[in-house]
Amino acid sequence: MIRSTTVICIRHQGKVVMAGDGQVTMGQTVLKATAQKVRRLYKGKVLAGFAGATSDAFALFSRFEGKLEEFHGNLSRAAIELARDWRMEKSLRQLDALLIVADENNTFLISGTGDVVEPDDGIITVGSGGPYALAAARAMVKHTNLSAREIALEALRIASEICVYTNQNFTVEEL
Numbered sequence: 437m438i439r440s441t442t443v444i445c446i447r448h449q450g451k452v453v454m455a456g457d458g459q460v461t462m463g464q465t466v467l468k469a470t471a472q473k474v475r476r477l478y479k480g481k482v483l484a485g486f487a488g489a490t491s492d493a494f495a496l497f498s499r500f501e502g503k504l505e506e507f508h509g510n511l512s513r514a515a516i517e518l519a520r521d522w523r524m525e526k527s528l529r530q531l532d533a534l535l536i537v538a539d540e541n542n543t544f545l546i547s548g549t550g551d552v553v554e555p556d557d558g559i560i561t562v563g564s565g566g567p568y569a570l571a572a573a574r575a576m577v578k579h580t581n582l583s584a585r586e587i588a589l590e591a592l593r594i595a596s597e598i599c600v601y602t603n604q605n606f607t608v609e610e611l
Contacts, residue, residue: 440471440473441456441460441473441565442564442568443473444570444588446584446587447543447559448583452538452540454536455585455588457565457603457606458603458605459471459602459603459605460490473493476609478509481509481540483537485535487533489532493533493535495531496535497535499518500514511538511539511542511544514537515537515546519546519547531548532548536561538611540611545562565595565596569595570591572590573587
C-alpha cells in the first residue's frame, strides 16, 4: 500500500496558494522525499495537487489538462466533466487518487466517485496529513494576520510533525 502526502489549498486575502509535501511512502519505507505533487496547468492559470497513487495522479492530471483545453480554461466545467468521466469510464474507475484544483475564482476537490466539492471557507486539504493541516490553517485564518502562503507553509509544517507520511520538502504555487 502506498501512502503519502499532505496537499493544502487556501484562498485568503485575495490570494490562492496550493502547497504539498514531497514524501512518497510504501509500507514503512520512504521511497521518495522530493515528489512534486503540486503543479500549474492551463497556461499557468490553474493550480492542481494530488494525493494517492502517483501514476494514477499523473494520468488524471493529463486528462484534466485536456478537459481544461477542451473547455477553454473553464475550471468548473472541466472539473465536472473529469469527475463524470472518472466515475463512468471503466478504465478510469480503478484510479486511486484525489485532486485539488483551483483558479483565481474557484477551488474544487475532485474524486473518482463523481464528487466535485467546493470548500465553504476557502481551505481544502487531501492526503493522510490533510486533517492536521486543515485544522491548523483554519485556526491561523481566524486568529492571525498571516498571508495565505505563510498559513499554507505553517499548516504543512504542523502536519509534517504529526503525520509520518508527510515531510518538510514543500512545493508551493500561488495565484
